[in-house]
Amino acid sequence: MTVLLEAKNLHITFGAVKAANGVDLHIDEGEFLAIIGPNGSGKTTFLNLCTGYIRPSEGEVYLDGKPITRLPPRTIARKGIARAFQIPQLFLDQTVLTNLMLAIASREGLWQVGKALGRPAYRDEAMALLAMFNLADCAPTLASTLPEGRRKLVDIAIALALKPRLVLLDEPTSGVSALERFALMETLMGALRQAKVSALFVEHDMDVVERYADRVVVWEAGRVMAEGKPEAVFKDARVIENVIGVA
């Protein structure tokens, strides 16, 4: 296995809260890694540390063995780490197709909207991305009118428009009904496999983690308290007591 991303001894404190208190974690190429843990344990902080949104007071994050810790978010994104958020970051007054085309244009450094939207190559690439997520029929739909599950998928399709090697997903199934979660995950995992992208996803639904994660990392008070295959981790008494029992 080749290590893609590695965090070593990350620390960050907000006031009295140690949101990262010695985080050590790696993700292998091709891996789907889930992060679980109680509210406020520092999961989102870790995503922020990996993407340059905040900087640790101590420790390093490495991509392909090279430190990225102090690079600006745009540079880190260009190096291959993309992010999708708990609340999708779409232009709600634009169509799904326009959202995708603008993401592709920004990757290419083309900031003139009129020119970007006139490029057939961008349109073709956007439609191919949407097809990967079974969303081709949504291309002309206004983003504001999409149901939550589809909006999340469009947001992830936009993250893939950056051609990342690793995508960080903050609660991909939140706000989606229990019935729809597996369908959303099937589509999402299918698209990630097709794009050969590794994923790290924060998730509160243990059924989703058990079914879709290759490995799970358990967060507690700013650090990793357990990790391993979901079936093994979910039998760990400490995890049951501190995380699953309180989820």
Ligand SMILES: Nc1ncnc2c1ncn2[C@@H]1O[C@H](COP(=O)(O)OP(=O)(O)OP(=O)(O)O)[C@@H](O)[C@H]1O
């Ligand atoms: N920018 C910030 N400024 C101040 N405090 C912050 C900041 N970011 C996070 N925190 C605090 O750090 C702690 C960890 O927050 P974080 O959002 O990383 O937890 P989480 O595990 O993702 O929680 P949740 O599951 O509720 O999303 C919390 O106490 C939070 O209030």
